[in-house]
Each structure stands twice: as C-alpha cells, then as structure tokens.
Amino acid sequence: AQTVTQSQPEMSVQEAETVTLSCTYDTSENNYYLFWYKQPPSRQMILVIRQEAYKQQNATENRFSVNFQKAAKSFSLKISDSQLGDTAMYFCAFMKKEYGNKLVFGAGTILRVKS
Amino acid sequence: KAGVTQTPRYLIKTRGQQVTLSCSPISGHRSVSWYQQTPGQGLQFLFEYFSETQRNKGNFPGRFSGRQFSNSRSEMNVSTLELGDSALYLCASSLELTGVGTEAFFGQGTRLTVV
Numbered sequence: 482a483q484t485v486t487q488s489q490p491e492m493s494v495q496e497a498e499t500v501t502l503s504c505t506y507d508t509s510e511n512n513y514y515l516f517w518y519k520q521p522p523s524r525q526m527i528l529v530i531r532q533e534a535y536k537q538q539n540a541t542e543n544r545f546s547v548n549f550q551k552a553a554k555s556f557s558l559k560i561s562d563s564q565l566g567d568t569a570m571y572f573c574a575f576m577k578k579e580y581g582n583k584l585v586f587g588a589g590t591i592l593r594v595k596s
Numbered sequence: 597k598a599g600v601t602q603t604p605r606y607l608i609k610t611r612g613q614q615v616t617l618s619c620s621p622i623s624g625h626r627s628v629s630w631y632q633q634t635p636g637q638g639l640q641f642l643f644e645y646f647s648e649t650q651r652n653k654g655n656f657p658g659r660f661s662g663r664q665f666s667n668s669r670s671e672m673n674v675s676t677l678e679l680g681d682s683a684l685y686l687c688a689s690s691l692e693l694t695g696v697g698t699e700a701f702f703g704q705g706t707r708l709t710v711v
Contacts, residue, residue: 518702526686526702572639581652582627582690582700586639 483508483575487587494563495595501548502558502590504573510534512578515549515556520589521569529571532556534578563594598623600689600703608709614675617706621668621689627651628670629700630662633684642685645670674708682710 484507494500506515517529532540532549539547544564548557560567573587601620609615621628629652630642644652645664662672668689674681684707688700 524684524705526688528699528701531699581644582629582688583641583644583652583654584629584631584639584688584700585641586631588638 483510483513483577483585485573485575485585485587487571487573487590489590490588491591491593493593493595494560496563496565498563499559499561500563500592502560502571502573502592504556504558504587506554506556506573506575506587508554508575508577510577514576514578515547516574516576516584517545517547517556517558518572518574518586519567519569520572521566526572530558560592565594565596568592568594600687600701602685602687602703602706604706605704606707606709608711609677611677611679611710613677614673615677615708617672617674617685617687617708619670619672619687619689619703621670621687622701625689625691625701626668627690627692628664628668629688629690630670630672631686631688632656633686633705634682639686642672677710679710681708683708 486505513534515532519527530542544561570589572589574584603618627646629644633639641654648664659675664670684705686705687703
C-alpha cells in the first residue's frame with residue numbers, strides 16, 4: 482500500500498517570500514503520478530501542480546514548482562512570491578498509473594501567508 | 597463549463613438514519629470518486645464509479661454504498677448513521693478511468709453532521 486507523509490502540520494510565510502512544503506511517499510510502484518492540491522477555507526479542492534514519475538523534469542506552474550526526487554521518494558512544493566490568496570491547506574497526493582483514479586493523500590500542511 | 601456539483605451542501609442527520617448525497621460531474625467526465633474528510637483521519641478514498649460500475653473501493657464498512665447513473669451522476673448512501681460519520685464528503689470527477697494522469701476535479705463537498 483502507498484503512504485504519503487507531510488511532516489509540517491503548519492507553516493507561515495511573509496507575503497512576497499518563498500516557502501517550501503515537504504512531502505515524502507512510500508511505494509513499490511514505478512509508474513505513478515504525484516499531485517499537490519490546495520484547499521482554501523471555501524473547502525474547494527484545487528489542483529496546484531502534477532508530476533509524472535517517469536518525467537525527470539520538475540513540473541512548474543507559474544509561481545509553483547516542485548522538486549521531485551524519485552530515488553528519495555520526495556516531492557516538495559515551492560511557492561515563490563507568496564500571496565495572501567495562497568493561504569490554504571495543501572495536500573500532497575499519490576496516484577498509481579493504472580486502472581482507476583484513486584488518490585492517496587497526505588495529512589496536509591496549513592500554510593498561512595502574512596502581510 | 598460547469599464544475600462538479602454536490603448537493604446538498606450541508607446536512608444534519610440523527611444517529612441511525614440514512615443519508616444520500618449527490619454528485620454531478622463535469623459534463624463529459626465519466627469517472628466519479630468519493631472521499632471522506634475528517635480532522636482525525638484526513639482524506640480517505642471511499643469508492644470510484646465508471647460507466648455505472650464500481651471500479652475501486654476503499655476500506656469502509658458496507659454501510660457506505662454508492663451508484664452511478666447513465667448520465668454519470670453519482671449518489672452515495674450511508675445507512676445506520678454513526679456519530680463518526682460526521683465529515684466533509686468530497687466528490688471528484690475525472691475524464692477517463694485509465695491512468696493517463698487525468699486530473700481529478702473536486703466539488704465543494706457536503707458537510708454531514710450526525711447528532
């Protein structure tokens with residue numbers, strides 16, 4: 482079974498600064514996907530960024546980028562130029578690349594952006 | 597394009613009762629997954645439906661069931677409600693079933709409170 486661990490329950494960052502959220506996972510699979518989802522107080526889960534395990538290049542989406550270390554089973558999220566609207570719970574998630582869209586989530590990290 | 601719609605948004609039920617939650621996926625999406633979110637257990641996968649058939653199931657008791665209709669809309673039913681069933685229930689829709697890195701789009705959830 483796959484497990485996803487987010488070791489930082491809460492983090493704070495000043496507006497315009499950079500913050501990195503950590504995520505490690507455990508799997509025996511070779512083909513899989515990793516995701517970061519954001520859940521603001523509105524509860525709407527929003528996909529932030531996606532990484533395919535077979536791609537060595539780290540994914541980027543505007544101010545969001547990941548550091549994917551497959552051998553170390555690490556998948557951290559870097560948020561640059563943090564904005565107040567980035568305040569949310571962030572979940573790291575794993576999906577096997579096979580039959581089905583089942584996501585295995587970490588416990589989440591609450592990120593607070595301060596002005 | 598309309599997003600994933602979950603109804604109702606809030607629900608209060610009494611122990612022992614049963615409840616039905618509804619999810620309308622994004623038009624054209626054929627896979628619907630359900631997740632339970634609680635402060636203690638985090639986000640846990642309940643089940644996934646595709647083409648009116650359950651394709652994946654999480655580790656929940658048989659009191660939790662679901663179904664999918666020919667228009668891809670899905671319902672989730674919980675019978676003999678327990679206090680521990682109080683949670684946010686999230687529905688996610690995906691375009692297809694097979695693992696092509698399909699993005700899961702989430703609804704805003706149904707907040708169920710069992711008293």
